[in-house]
Amino acid sequence: MTQRIAEQNRDRDQKLAEIRRSLGTDSLVLIGLMGAGKSAVGRRLAASLNLPFTDADSEIEAAAGQTISEIFAEHGEAYFRTGERKVIARLLENGPQVLATGGGAYMDPETRAAVKANGISIWLKANLRVLMKRVGRRDNRPLLQVDDPETAMKKLMAQRNPVYAQADITVESREAPHEVMVSNIVDALSARLEPDGPAEPAGGSVKAQ
C-alpha cells in the first residue's frame, strides 16, 4: 500500500516536472466564468508546479488604484476592458506562471490571440448551479449586481461558453476539493504533452498538438 502511494507520488512529481519543463516561458492561463474557481484553483496549481501565481483582476485593481466595482461604476465596462486587455498583454510577458483571468478577458479577440501566442489556455467549465452557489457568496462582481443574477449568468454562459470552448484544455469544475481540480488539470496537461503515452521524446511541448 505504502509502496503504491510512493509510486503515485513519483508519477505525479514526474508529470509536474515535465509540464514545467515543457512550458518554457509560456503561462498556464485559466479562463471561465465568474465562480468557476480560476483564482482558487490557479493558486494551488501554481504551488504544485512551483510557479508564480498571478491574478489578472488583482493586477488591474493595483494598476488602477481602484477596485473592479469602482472602475465599472466610475468609468464603465468598456474602460475596464481596455485596461484588462493591456494588463493581460503585459502579464503574459512574465511566464512561466499560472495566470488567472477575469471571466470576460478571453472574450476579447486580442487577448485570445495573446494567450494563444504565450500560453496554454485552460477552461474551468462549471454548470449554472455551481457557478451561482460560488458567486452568491460575494457582491464584488458588477455584472451580477442586477435584479436577477441567475438570468444574467445564464446569458453569459450562452454567449461565452462557445468561445471558452476554444481553450487548449477544458476541465470540468465541480464541487470537488480544489486539489482534485488541480490533479485533473495536471492529468490533462500531461496527456496533451504525451498524447500517445509516456514515449514522447524529451523536449516535447505542452503546446504542440
Ligand code: S3P
Ligand atoms: C468579469 C469577471 C470578473 C471581473 C469583472 C468582469 C466578467 O472576474 O473581471 O467583474 O466579465 O465575467 P472573475 O471571473 O474572476 O469573477
